[in-house]
Each structure stands twice: as C-alpha cells, then as structure tokens.
Amino acid sequence: MQQVLNGAECPECATPVELAENATVSEIVECVGCRSELEIASIAPPMLVPAPDVEEDWGE
Amino acid sequence: MGSEVPHVAVLASRVRYEEKQIMAALERRGVRFARLDPRSLVVTEGTRWEGARFVLNREVGYFRALYAAGTLESAGVTLLNSAEATRVSGDKWHTSAALVRHGLPTPRTALAMTPDAALDALDQLGYPAVIKPLVGSWGRLVTRLSDRETAAAVLEHLAALPSPQSHVLYLQEYVPGAGRDLRVLVVGGRAIGATYRRGDQWRTNVARGAVSERCPLGPDLVKLAEAAAEAVGAVIAGVDLIEDRDGRLTVLEVNDRVEFRGLQEAHGAAIDVADTIAAFLIERAGT
DSSP: OOOBTTEEEOTTTOOEEEOOTTOOTTBEEEOTTTOOEEEEEETTTTEEEEOOOOOTTBOO | OOTTSOSEEEEOSSBOHHHHHHHHHHHHTTOOEEEEOTTSOOOOTTSOOOSOSEEEEOOSBHHHHHHHHHHHHHTTOEEESOHHHHHHHTSHHHHHHHHHHTTOOOOOEEEESSHHHHHHHHHHHOSSEEEEOSSOOTTTTOEEEOSHHHHHHHHHHHHTSSOGGGGSEEEEEOOOOSSEEEEEEEETTEEEEEEEEEOSSSOOOGGGTOEEEEOOOOHHHHHHHHHHHHHHTOSEEEEEEEEOTTOOEEEEEEESSOOOHHHHHHHGGGOOHHHHHHHHHHHHHTO
16 A cells, blocks of 8 residues: 555545545545545544445435 | 543543643643543442542544443542433433424424334424434434435335334424525533534535534523523533524524534634533533
C-alpha cells in the first residue's frame, strides 16, 4: 500500500486520499478518484475502509 | 465512576457534518467527551455502566439508536433525546398519533396492516395520496400515488418485499404546497432557526438535493414547531412542516436525530446550531 502524507490509499481505487488535520475516526470522506464514500477506520496509522451501505432504517 | 471517564458522550456510528460540528463545539467549550460507537457498544444486564452519564444520541440508524438509548437508560444514563422520543419520532405512525393526540395540525393519515387493506384505506383518504416507509427515509421509498391503478401497482411491489414491516403501510393525504416545505430546528424545547426547503421534485429532502433558504421565525411557526417537538417528547428536534395553498401550517414529521447542515449553511454566522446543541448538552449534564 502506498504511503500517503496525512492520508491513506482509497481501498477501492488506490487513489491517495488526504485526511484533514482534524479528521476523526468514523468520519465519512469521499475519494477524489472514484467518488466512493469511505470511513476513516484509524488515524494513526491512517486507514480507510469502504463506508457502510445505507441501511433501510437510516435517515430522517 | 473513575475520574478519567468523561461525563458526556456522543453516540454515533457515522461521523457526518453534524456530529463533527457538535464534537468540535464541545472541544471549543473545553468539555471532555467520549464518542460511543453503537457498532461496538455492549451493555450487559445486571452489570454497572461505567461510561458517560449524559449521552447525545446521534446514531443514524433508527433501530440501533432506539435500542442503544433504551439500554443505556436502563443503566441509569440520561439520553438526549430520550429513548421514548426516539421511539415516537423515529416512527412516522407513532409521530402522527402523537401529533393528533396533542391536537396539532397534521395531514390525514391511515395505517393499513396489509396491502389489500391499504387500497381500501386509500379509497377513504382519496387521491393523490402518499405512501411512506414507517422508519428511515431521507425521502427514499416515499411515493405519491396519483390514482388507484398506481396505488395497486406500488402495493404489489411492497407486498413482494421480504421485511414484514414493509407490509404495514403508512398512508397520508397529499397536501399540495407551494413547492417548498419548512424545517424548524428546536433545541432545548425552543425554536432557534428555520428554513424553507425547495427542490425540483415534490419531495423536498435536503438528502435529495433540495436547497435550504432562511425562513423567518414567526410566532405561529415557533409555537407549532415547539408544540410538535414536545408532542413526541423531543428536546432537540427538526420539525418539518408544509404550508397548504391557503397558507395554513401543518406538521409532516419530527426528527429526533436531526440533520442541520442545510439550515446552518442558510443561516451563516447568524446562529451556530452545533454550539447551541453542545451548550444544551453541557447545561443538562451540569458539566
């Protein structure tokens, strides 16, 4: 996996995704390469996983 | 409780704009807090809860929000909103029943236990009508039924869905509005801001691309929104209303884990929703 300064590789398309300085675990970010929704699984080391699919009871 | 355990926590599996802003506001106010992820939350009956005593419920999924809240309350934790508020406002039928019970204006609504019964109920309500899922949404699966033929087709599809809950049908008269609805944000039981939401479809959910514009908080709007929040037992709520063609306000729904990005962006620096929620949580927690 490529080391990305202040970020991690997109698990879907391997595009480097930078994380904001105030990024937090479980935050949802979007990959600039493939537009996938990603969840920040870890800050140190930075790790991204595909965000969970929207479930039937989500929303307002 | 050990002194290292924060007194307050934010319950959320998905940290979206709203959760991030609220947590940032708590940090700015110098409050130590924990984030509880309901995906890893385990509470065992009969054991002492060692975590936070005041929890802001921001879980995106209704069932996780409801069961996590109820479980934590049984362990002596105070939830904002309460599990009961989540139970009522997270379910459209319970919300409608609460609004009617409190004498508040809301569209005529029926609940049918089978798709066949739904057709009969729609004959009573008249067309056009709207069918909505009982929980969740962001406008998903909310369908306008223009006539009986359309209704029969939609109900046939719903009958084929595997979830038993999909076969319990929430039906509502369609209220023609002015192409917009209103969202009032209530915090601590008080209306703090409102927006018009306009979309290019009849569903005006921000999640479906509707645009929020600032709306003046008139006394009638304030009174009705605060009463609607109180009717479902919510102290923090997003109350959705519509104006009919005669300008009368009617309450569509009340959201207990309210999303407020559109409303915040429409107000700019005029209000700080996340900070208002953080301040209310701190006040209630006595932190």
